[in-house]
Structure formats: C-alpha cells, structure tokens
Amino acid sequence: MLRKKECVAMLLAGGQGSRLYALTNNIAKPAVAFGAKYRIIDFPLSNCINSGIDTVGVLTQYEPLELNEYIGNGQPWDLDRAFGGVHILSPYQAKKKQSWFEGTANAIYQNMHFMQKYNPDYILILSGDHIYKMNYAEMLRAHKETGADCTIAAIEVPLKEASRFGILNTNPDGSIYQFEEKPKQPKSNLASMGIYIFTAEKLFKYLEQDDANPDSSKDFGKDVLPAMLNAGEKMFSYRFRGYWKDVGTISSLWESNMDLLGSDPNFDVSDGDWKIHSRNPLAPPEYIGSAADVENSMIALGCEIEGTVKNSVLASNVVVEEGAVVRDAVVMSGCVIKTGAVVEYSILDENVVVEGGASVGESKDAGAGIAVLGRNITIAAGAKVKGGAILDKDYRGE
Amino acid sequence: MAHSTVGVIFSNIHDENIPELSRHRTMASVPFGGRYRLIDFALSNMVNSGITTVGIVTKNNYQSLIDHLGSGKEWDLARKDGGIILLPPYSDDTDKPYTTRLEALMGITGFLTHRSEDYVVISDCDGIAHMDLSDIVRYHEENHADITMVYHEETEPCESSYFITLQPDETGRITGLKINPTNLKRGKKYNLYVNVMVMSREFLINTIQSAVTRGFSSFGRDILTKNVDTLKIYGYAFRGYYAGVNSMEDYYAHSMELLRRDVRDELFGNRDIYTKVRDSAPSKYLDGAYVRNSLISDGCVIEGTVENCILFRGVKVGKGSVVKNSIIMQDSVIGDSVNLDCVITDKNVVVRDRRTLAGCAELPYFISKGRML
Numbered sequence: 001m002l003r004k005k006e007c008v009a010m011l012l013a014g015g016q017g018s019r020l021y022a023l024t025n026n027i028a029k030p031a032v033a034f035g036a037k038y039r040i041i042d043f044p045l046s047n048c049i050n051s052g053i054d055t056v057g058v059l060t061q062y063e064p065l066e067l068n069e070y071i072g073n074g075q076p077w078d079l080d081r082a083f084g085g086v087h088i089l090s091p092y093q094a095k096k097k098q099s100w101f102e103g104t105a106n107a108i109y110q111n112m113h114f115m116q117k118y119n120p121d122y123i124l125i126l127s128g129d130h131i132y133k134m135n136y137a138e139m140l141r142a143h144k145e146t147g148a149d150c151t152i153a154a155i156e157v158p159l160k161e162a163s164r165f166g167i168l169n170t171n172p173d174g175s176i177y178q179f180e181e182k183p184k185q186p187k188s189n190l191a192s193m194g195i196y197i198f199t200a201e202k203l204f205k206y207l208e209q210d211d212a213n214p215d216s217s218k219d220f221g222k223d224v225l226p227a228m229l230n231a232g233e234k235m236f237s238y239r240f241r242g243y244w245k246d247v248g249t250i251s252s253l254w255e256s257n258m259d260l261l262g263s264d265p266n267f268d269v270s271d272g273d274w275k276i277h278s279r280n281p282l283a284p285p286e287y288i289g290s291a292a293d294v295e296n297s298m299i300a301l302g303c304e305i306e307g308t309v310k311n312s313v314l315a316s317n318v319v320v321e322e323g324a325v326v327r328d329a330v331v332m333s334g335c336v337i338k339t340g341a342v343v344e345y346s347i348l349d350e351n352v353v354v355e356g357g358a359s360v361g362e363s364k365d366a367g368a369g370i371a372v373l374g375r376n377i378t379i380a381a382g383a384k385v386k387g388g389a390i391l392d393k394d395y396r397g398e
Numbered sequence: 399m400a401h402s403t404v405g406v407i408f409s410n411i412h413d414e415n416i417p418e419l420s421r422h423r424t425m426a427s428v429p430f431g432g433r434y435r436l437i438d439f440a441l442s443n444m445v446n447s448g449i450t451t452v453g454i455v456t457k458n459n460y461q462s463l464i465d466h467l468g469s470g471k472e473w474d475l476a477r478k479d480g481g482i483i484l485l486p487p488y489s490d491d492t493d494k495p496y497t498t499r500l501e502a503l504m505g506i507t508g509f510l511t512h513r514s515e516d517y518v519v520i521s522d523c524d525g526i527a528h529m530d531l532s533d534i535v536r537y538h539e540e541n542h543a544d545i546t547m548v549y550h551e552e553t554e555p556c557e558s559s560y561f562i563t564l565q566p567d568e569t570g571r572i573t574g575l576k577i578n579p580t581n582l583k584r585g586k587k588y589n590l591y592v593n594v595m596v597m598s599r600e601f602l603i604n605t606i607q608s609a610v611t612r613g614f615s616s617f618g619r620d621i622l623t624k625n626v627d628t629l630k631i632y633g634y635a636f637r638g639y640y641a642g643v644n645s646m647e648d649y650y651a652h653s654m655e656l657l658r659r660d661v662r663d664e665l666f667g668n669r670d671i672y673t674k675v676r677d678s679a680p681s682k683y684l685d686g687a688y689v690r691n692s693l694i695s696d697g698c699v700i701e702g703t704v705e706n707c708i709l710f711r712g713v714k715v716g717k718g719s720v721v722k723n724s725i726i727m728q729d730s731v732i733g734d735s736v737n738l739d740c741v742i743t744d745k746n747v748v749v750r751d752r753r754t755l756a757g758c759a760e761l762p763y764f765i766s767k768g769r770m771l
Contacts, residue, residue, distance in 0.1 A: 036680035037696075075471070076677075263684050263701065270679035270697065280675040284666040285432035285695040285709070287657070295687055300680040301433075301696055309683075 004119035005055045005084055007140055007197075009048050010108050013041060013128035014061030014101055019249045022374030022392040023349055028060060029248070030128030031067040033332045033350070035260050035269055036300040036315045039070060040247060042278040043133070044126045045077045045086065050274055051136035053124065055084035057114050059107045061091055061100060070279060077277045089114060103218030109207040115200070123203050125196040125220065131256050131267065132193075132244040133274050139238045140197055148236040149202040150228055152176065153195035155240045165191035166221045168237045176235040181221045190237060193244060196220065202233060243267045250370050254347055257313045257330045261296050281316035281333065291322045300333070307337065315350075324354075328364045332375075341379075345387065349375035355383070362387030403535055404480075404515040404599065405444040405452035406506070407437065409463055411499060411593075412524040415558055415644050418764050419744065423462040426454070426523040428643070429727050429745070431656055431665075432695040432708050435466050436523045436643065438673045439665075444519065445473050446669050447531035451480030453509050455502050457487050457495060466674050473672045485509055500617040503606050510603050518602050522593035524558070526641040526652060528665050529594065534634050537570075538596040543632040545601075545622075547572065548594040550640040555582040558644035562591040562618060566633040575626050577618050589633065592640060639664045650742065650762045653708050653725050657691055678711050686717060702732070716751070723759070741765065 017029025024032065030041035041058075048056050056079060060067055067088075074086035089111045091100045101107035108115075108125065115123060122143065124136055134153070143151040154168050162183070168190045169178035180186070206224050210216050216223040229235055243266060247253040259266035269276050283302025288294055293308040302317035307324035315333040320326055324337040327344045334351040337343055341354040346361035347370060354360055358379045361371035368387025379385060383397035409426035419428045426437035437454075444452055452475060456463065467473075470482035487495035488505035496502040510518065517538070519531050529548070538546040549564045563582075565574030566589065582588055597605075605621060614620035622631065639661055641652035655661045665671065678697030683689065688703040697712035702719035709715075710727045716734035724741040726732065733751040740757040744767035749755070753771055757763030765771065 261682070263699075270682075270699075275677050276679070277677050280677065282670040282672065284662065284671070285693040286681070287659075287662065288689040288692050288694060288704075290691045292690065294683045294689055296685050297683045298680045299683065299694070315680075 003083060004121075006120065007053050007055075007122040007124055007136075008115050008118050008120040008200075009044075009053050009056040009124040009126055009136070010111070010115065011041070011044055011056055011058045011126045011128055012104055012107060013058050013067060014064075014107060015127070015129060016062040017129065017248060020253065021250065021390050022372050023250075023253075023347065024063075025374055025392055026063055027066045028062050028064060028128075031070055032247070032253070033315055034131060034247065034253070035257060036298045036313050037281065038269070038276060038278045040131065041067070041071070041128045042077075042276055043131055044128060045071075045074075045079065046274075046276045046278075047132075047134050047136060048124075048126075049077050049079060049277065051134075051140075053136055054079060054081055055118055055120075056086045057089045057111055058086060058128075059089045059101065059111065061107070064088070064090060072279075076279045084118065087114065103223075104220045105207060105210050105216075105224045106218035108203075109211050109218075112204060112207065116204075120200045123198045123200050125194075125198070127194040129246060129248050130193070130244060131247055132240075133242060133271070133276075134195070134240060134244075136195075136197075139195070142238050143197045143199075143236070146174070146236045147234060148175075148197075149199050149233040150225070150235045151197045151238050152225070152235065153193040153240050154190045154237040155193055155244050156189050157191045159186065159189045162186035162189045162191060166194075166225075168192055170237050174236050174239070176229065176237055179221075179225050179229055179235075190239075192221065193240060194221075196225075197238075202228070250347065250372055254330055254370050258311070258328075260298055260313065261311065283316050289322070292320075307339075321356075329361070338381075344371075345369075346371040346373065346385075348373045351376045353378040355379060355381035357382045358384070360385040361389075402515040403447075403449050403517040403519055403531070404510075404513045405441075405449045405531075406455060406518055406520045407440050407444075407452060408455045408499065408502065408520070408522045408593075409437065409460060410455070410457040411522050412558065412560075412643075415524060416646050416649055418646060418766065419649065420459075422459060422767060424456065424458075424460050424523075425643075427460075427462040427466050428523075428649075429710060430526065430643075430649075430653065432693045432710050434671060434673050435463075436526070437463070437466070438671055439526045439528075440521045440523050441473055441475075442669075442671045443527070443529045443531055444521070445475065445672060447529075447535075449519065449531065450475065450477055451483065451513065451515065453483045453485045453506060455485045455506060457502070460484075460486070468674065472674050483509065498615050498617065500606070500609055500615055500620065503602070503617070504610055507603060507606055510599060510606075513599060515599055518597050518599050520595045520597070524643050525592050525594070526643070526665070527592070527636065528638060528669065529636060531594075531596075534594070535596055537634050538632065541570065541632045542630065544597065544629045545631045546596040546634050547631060548592050548634045548636050549589040550592050550636050550642075551587055552590045553585055553587055555584060556590055556642070556644055557648065558642070560618075561644070562622070564589045564591055564633045566635075570632045570634070572626060572631040572633050575623050575631070577623065589635075590642070592636060592642065594636075596634075646742075646762065646764065647760055650725065650740075650759065654706070654723070656693055656708065657706060676711060702734075702736075710745075725762075744768075747771070 013030040017024040079086035286303035289306035300316040306322040307320040338356040340357040344361040374392030380396040409424040413420040469476040475481040681698035684701040692707040695711040712729040719736040730747040737754040743765040748770040
C-alpha cells in the first residue's frame with residue numbers, strides 16, 4: 001500500500017520581521033521568544049501536533065541558524081517521526097536553476113517534491129508570526145464538508161484596522177466572492193489569518209501556473225488566491241473566534257505577552273487539553289528571595305528574584321537583584337537586572353545586563369513607547385535609556 | 399574520561415528510610431527539589447561524568463520510575479549502544495527476588511559480563527550531591543584499588559537503618575569499616591559511606607561469582623568487613639555538599655537547604671541536573687501573591703502567601719492562604735484561606751478552603767498522595 005499523509009502542513013518561517021527591529025537582528029521572527037518559555041513557532045507547531053497533523057515542512061530563509069537549532073529533530077513537539085515529522089526546508093540549488101524563495105507561493109512551489117513525497121490530499125499553509133491556539137482538524141473538516149478547493153481561516157478585526165489585512169468578502173454560506181489584499185476602503189472586517197487549506201492537486205496546479213507567469217509576485221495573497229477565485233474555484237472562509245495575535249510589531253509583541261497575565265488571562269497557555277510544547281530550559285525551579293515582591297507576573301525556571309517584579313513576563317534564568325524594579329516589561333532569558341536598576345515598559349532580549357542604578361524605559365503612562373534592548377548588550381551603571389529607545393549596542397549613557 | 403565506565407544505580411535500596419514517600423514508589427522516584435526525583439541527581443552525575451551506559455536495578459513499585467525515565471532521552475541516554483538499561487529482579491520457580499545488595503548484583507551478572515567498560519560505578523539514590531565521578535574513577539586507578547568507597551564527613555548520627563562508616567589511614571586506604579555503629583554522637587566527626595562505589599568490572603564479576611559459590615548473601619558483611627585487611631579498599635573523601643535522605647526529618651531538612659544560595663549554586667550552578675519535562679506553562683503570580691524565600695516550579699499559580707516553601711510543578715495556592723515552611727508536591731491544590739505550616743503533601747493532594755494544618759520541623763505533617771482534606 002502506498003504510504004500517505006492526508007494533510008501536510010507547510011509553515012512559512014522565512015520572514016525577517018523587520019518591524020521587531022533589534023529583536024530580529026540575528027534571528028528569524030518565528031524564533032523570537034514569547035511568554036517566558038516559548039518561541040513564536042511553538043504555537044503553530046503545537047497546533048499541528050494537537051490537531052493530529054504530524055508532517056510539517058518549515059520554510060526558512062532569513063537568519064535560519066537559531067530556528068533550525070531550536071526545531072532540531074522535532075522531538076519537543078513529538079514531531080520526530082519515522083514517516084513524516086518536522087523538516088526544515090531551506091532554499092537550495094537545483095540543476096536547472098538556483099534561487100532564494102521569491103514569495104510565499106514560490107517558497108511552497110520550490111518544495112513541491114517534499115509535499116508530493118507524502119501523497120497528500122490536503123495542504124495546510126501556515127505562517128510563523130502569530131500567537132493562537134487553533135484546531136486545524138476542525139478547519140479541515142469544514143473544508144471537506146463544503147467541498148472547497150481552498151479554505152481560508154478568517155477572523156473579525158476592527159473595521160478601522162481592516163486595511164492592514166487581506167480582507168475576505170463572503171456570501172452568507174461562507175463562500176468567498178472577493179479577496180482584497182490590504183484594501184483602502186474595506187467592504188468587510190473579515191480578515192485572512194494567513195492560514196489556508198488547499199486540496200492538494202488544486203494547489204499544485206495553481207502553483208505551476210503562478211510560476212509560469214512572469215508578472216506574478218509569487219505571493220499567496222496577491223497572486224495565487226485571486227487567480228483561483230478568478231478561475232471560479234470554490235473558496236470558503238472558515239471563521240475563527242478565539243485569540244489570535246500578529247506579533248509582528250514591538251507593541252503587539254508586548255501586548256500579547258501581557259495577555260498571558262492574570263487569573264483569567266486573555267490568552268491561556270496552561271490549558272492541559274491543548275498543551276503548547278516547547279524546548280524546555282534545563283534549570284532548577286525559580287527562587288523568590290526574602291526581599292522580593294512579585295505580583296501579576298509570569299516567571300520561568302531558573303530565575304533568581306530578590307527585587308520587585310510587577311506586571312511582567314520573565315523568561316528562564318533571569319536575575320533581579322535586591323532593590324531592582326521590573327515593571328510592565330518582557331525580559332527574555334539570561335538577563336541580569338542589578339541592584340537599584342529600574343526597568344519599565346520595555347522588552348529586553350536575551351542576556352542583557354542592566355548594571356546597578358541604571359534605568360531602562362519610562363512609565364507606561366508617560367507615552368514615550370516601549371524601550372527595546374537587543375541581545376547580549378550591557379547598560380552601564382547609572383545610564384538612562386529613554387522610553388521608546390531601541391538599542392542593539394552597549395550603552396554608557398549620554 | 400580516558401577510562402571507560404558503566405554505571406549501576408540501585409533504585410530500591412533505602413526505601414525503608416522514608417516509608418511515607420516510598421510506599422507507592424521506589425526511593426529513586428521520590429520527588430525532590432521542586433521538579434526532580436532523587437534518581438536525577440545520581441543519574442545526572444553519571445551523565446555529566448561521561449558515562450553513557452547505566453543499568454538501573456529495580457525490585458518493586460517501579461512503575462513510577464519507568465514512567466519517569468521513559469526512553470532516557472532527557473538524560474541523553476537514549477542510545478543505540480548502552481543508554482539506560484532497566485534491570486528488573488530475576489527470579490524463577492525456586493528463587494525469590496533478591497533481598498540483599500549482593501543478591502541483586504548476582505542477578506545482574508549477565509548485564510555486567512556483556513558490557514565492555516573497564517570500571518563500574520555503583521550508586522544508590524539516597525544522596526543528593528554534585529559529584530564528579532570521573533575524579534573518583536581516576537583516584538581508584540591511581541591507587542590500583544580493588545574497591546573505592548566514597549565517604550563524607552558527618553557530625554550528626556545517621557538515622558538510616560543500614561549504613562557503613564569508614565576509617566581510612568593517611569594514604570586513604572580503609573583500615574576499619576563498621577556496619578551500623580552505635581557509638582555515634584552529635585558533634586563527633588565520622589566518615590559516612592555515601593553509597594557510591596567504584597570497582598573494575600572484572601573484579602566485581604569475580605567477586606560476585608566467588609560469593610555465589612560460597613553462599614554469601616551480604617556485600618557489607620561477607621565481602622567488605624571480612625576482607626578489609628586483604629583487599630585494597632580505598633576511601634574517597636567527598637568534600638562538597640552532600641545530603642543523605644535517611645529519614646523524613648532528613649528529607650524535610652535537606653529540601654529546605656535548597657533555599658540557601660550556596661547549596662543551589664553547588665547543586666545546579668555549573669552543570670545541568672536532567673529530569674523529565676512536562677511542558678508546563680511558566681508559573682504565574684497573581685495580584686495578591688506574596689512569595690518569600692521559596693522555590694517555585696513551572697505550572698504553579700499563586701494567589702496567596704508562600705514563605706520558606708518548595709512548590710513542585712502545577713501547584714495552586716488560593717487567595718488568602720498562608721503556606722509556610724512546607725513542601726507541596728506536584729499538582730496539589732491549596733484552596734482559599736488555608737493555613738499550612740511545616741506540611742509535606744505528596745502529589746495531587748487537595749486541601750479545601752479554610753483548613754489549618756501544622757507540623758514541626760522535626761515531624762512535618764505528611765499528607766499522602768491523592769488525599770483530599
């Protein structure tokens with residue numbers, strides 16, 4: 001019997017995430033840390049395995065090293081499989097031509113042989129820049145029920161923000177009659193989440209067509225989806241009603257981290273029925289010291305907290321010394337906040353050292369924005385980093 | 399390390415030291431330090447010393463141990479050659495499973511003969527220490543010893559029902575060896591054997607075989623004490639932090655020692671202690687949380703007061719509750735307005751709202767697995 005997988009997932013993880021500035025200097029956006037122990041890519045990967053999809057191609061291009069190392073053989077997500085599992089798909093040289101991935105559609109097209117190896121009936125296209133929990137199996141069931149050639153997951157967004165998204169204009173039965181990429185005057189507020197299920201043979205057909213079209217920008221939203229719609233293929237929307245956040249900007253990344261806090265959080269990562277798997281830090285339990293004051297925060301293993309931590313998310317092995325204050329901040333692993341230092345309304349990438357008496361950022365209410373410190377930098381004793389500042393080098397003050 | 403070494407861990411010996419915690423599990427799988435089991439320390443010492451094959455001798459109640467170890471991948475011991483090898487007790491129609499260490503060793507001769515390593519490190523699971531075993535094997539080699547026994551200087555009498563003290567001469571050679579001596583007094587120094595031993599594999603196999611033919615049954619009495627003059631038995635003085643779990647009181651006291659920075663630095667500072675991971679979310683501190691001098695593991699949700707405590711994974715502490723000087727194991731739920739002082743709860747205990755329970759440091763109040771109060 002021919003071995004096959006009903007559905008193969010292709011995860012677009014090549015994005016640079018340039019709006020995350022210093023946080024993506026050396027890593028791809030999907031590898032950005034989130035929620036004290038996760039990375040963005042943990043969410044689509046966990047969604048896959050929790051939905052019963054165990055074959056995932058991860059398409060990388062920009063700064064793939066750390067992402068590749070993180071995914072490894074896929075074991076933390078139970079994606080180390082004899083047949084299937086997670087595979088990193090990098091741009092490659094072929095006999096006829098060599099090329100970087102030109103657009104989202106081209107990236108998938110160049111890896112057609114990977115998908116075909118599994119003889120799939122359906123292809124699920126995902127992106128690596130969103131925080132959400134979604135059962136793709138339900139979306140696949142809807143795709144089969146409607147008999148669609150392509151199903152696009154969609155979520156309602158505030159109308160004033162709709163022009164930032166690909167907008168779906170649908171009939172009452174959910175079928176799509178128009179697809180508008182970032183329209184100036186949106187007709188609806190139903191936004192594409194960048195999650196597509198295609199009937200495999202249709203996808204392959206349209207990717208071939210798109211590749212042969214010299215005028216195409218090789219993009220799903222701009223080229224492939226409109227081409228399918230124009231040709232009269234059956235396209236349906238699939239309404240998603242849960243939490244979904246594009247963490248492509250500093251403020252949305254910060255907000256999404258804050259959404260984890262509280263007894264009834266906007267987004268719950270401790271749901272036993274939908275575990276978010278990740279590579280776990282090897283660290284002892286966190287130690288909260290005798291002078292510490294920790295409230296409304298999430299703290300990962302290996303932290304040593306002697307100071308004050310409020311409304312913050314601290315990843316593994318962060319040290320907050322006595323007399324230091326961390327407020328409204330996202331602090332990634334290995335950072336050290338020394339005595340008397342104050343960190344407010346900021347995002348600190350890995351291994352940042354804030355020396356004694358230094359201050360980073362300004363109060364959330366000051367209106368100066370979120371301060372961002374890139375990884376491995378040191379803020380000198382007594383130095384003041386202004387609110388909204390973005391630094392990727394050591395800073396000694398002005 | 400230059401020489402090759404295979405590890406053997408006894409998972410059940412000393413179960414009787416803390417019957418409350420080992421009733422349903424092996425000593426090896428007794429939870430410790432928030433997210434570990436006792437075996438994690440012995441096993442991590444072996445892995446961090448370059449040992450890639452570890453035989454684990456079991457006897458009874460080892461389901462929780464098997465569950466914890468899995469394929470061994472968390473310890474990087476899922477190997478084609480070697481890795482973790484479980485050694486369940488051997489018995490047939492006429493023999494009962496082993497009752498002594500020597501009988502257990504007789505039962506694993508097959509394992510030992512099929513290995514090719516030069517040395518064997520034998521370790522129990524009753525001790526918590528960061529020990530570089532390659533140093534000890536090197537010491538054994540340099541002394542051309544038959545047996546090297548690791549000891550730690552103690553000043554408190556040992557509460558274990560079976561223990562050995564050593565008297566080394568100035569060269570380190572053991573000239574006196576006592577089983578369960580009764581003259582130990584508080585404040586008086588003595589050298590406690592910490593149940594870690596090195597032998598060459600060949601010596602161990604020969605010793606076991608001759609013990610079988612002579613009908614010996616006790617490694618301590620029939621091999622060590624009888625031959626202290628003829629065999630070259632050396633003592634290796636381990637001078638780091640060592641915590642032996644010989645009683646519930648010990649268990650409680652050593653758990654609380656983890657709240658000291660020097661102890662944490664020594665145990666966790668420069669190397670990794672491996673353990674099974676659970677993919678729990680990071681712990682959450684809610685409004686109203688007041689946490690002081692405590693170790694908190696992943697998956698905890700804290701809304702009340704927690705002082706001088708060890709919280710294992712997935713523990714919940716409700717609003718208005720005050721938990722002090724306590725050890726709360728995995729997935730236990732402390733309701734609202736509960737007062738606990740010097741309490742040890744095993745896994746999955748539920749303490750309902752407004753309950754008050756207290757023990758004392760010498761006799762912590764113990765709540766067994768799954769109880770609901």
